[in-house]
Amino acid sequence: MENQNPDYTYQNVIQIEDAAASRKYLAKVFLWMFAALGISAFTAFEFYANNNLLELLVNPVTGLTGLGYVAIFAPVAFSFVISFGFNRISYVALLALFITYAFTIGVSLSFLGILYTATSIFGVFLSSALVFGIMAIAGYTTSMDLTKFGSVLIILFFGAFAVSLVNFFLGSSQLQYIISFVFVAIMVGLTAYYMQMLKRIGAGIEYGTESSKKLVLIGAFILYTTFINLFMSMMRIFGSRK
Secondary structure, three states: OOOOOOOOOOOOOOOOOOHHHHHHHHHHHHHHHHHHHHHHHHHHHHHHHOHHHHHHHEEOOOEEOHHHHHHHHHHHHHHHHHHHHOOOOOHHHHHHHHHHHHHHHHHHHOOHHHHEOHHHHHHHHHHHHHHHHHHHHHHHHOOOOOHHHHHHHHHHHHHHHHHHHHHHHHOOHHHHHHHHHHHHHHHHHHHHHHHHHHHHHHHHOOOOOHHHHHHHHHHHHHHHHHHHHHHHHHHHHHOOEO
C-alpha cells in the first residue's frame, strides 16, 4: 500500500537563495531520512526473522491477520496525521510520530521477505537508491522551476493512490502491475520536485526555532516516504518471487 505524500507549502518561509543554508538544512533532512530507513530496515528484519512476530501478522492457513491489516494501513494513517498535524503539534510529538511511522513501515516491509528473494530485495533497493539519488541531484541542481510540474504529479499521485486502494480489495494483479509503473514514474518526478522545494525552504528558514526543527522532520518525512514508495513500486515490477 503506497503512503500519502502530499505537497507542502510554507507561507512563512522567505524564499531567498542561500546555498550554505540550503546545504545545512538538507544535511539534517537526509540524516533523519537515513535514521528512518535504518529503523524500518531493522524492524522489517526482526519481524521476518522472528517467526513468533511474523505469525502475529500472517497466519499460514488463513493469510493476513487483523494485526497484519493494521500493519498495512497504519502507515497511511500516520502519514495523514503527520501531514495535516504539522502546525498543531509540538516538535517532540512530531518526532515521536515520525519514528513510529518508520517503525510501522518496517513492519509492513517485513512482508517482502515472504514474497521475494533476498537477492532481488537487495538488488531492487540498490536500484531504487540509485534512481532516487540521481533525481535528487537533478532536482537540487536544475535551474528550471518544477512547481507546476510537481503540482501535476501530486494530483496524479492521489489518483493512482485511490486506484491502488480500490485494487487492494479487488486483487487484480494486472492492474497492480500497471499501477506500479505509474507510481515509479510519479515518484521519480516527485523526487526532483521535492528536492528543489526543500532546497528553497532551507534557504529561507530561521534556525534554532522549534518551527525549523519541525521543518527538518517534515523534509525527512517527505523524502523518506517518496523513496519507500519508489522502492515498493519497483519491487512489484522487478522483484523475483519465491
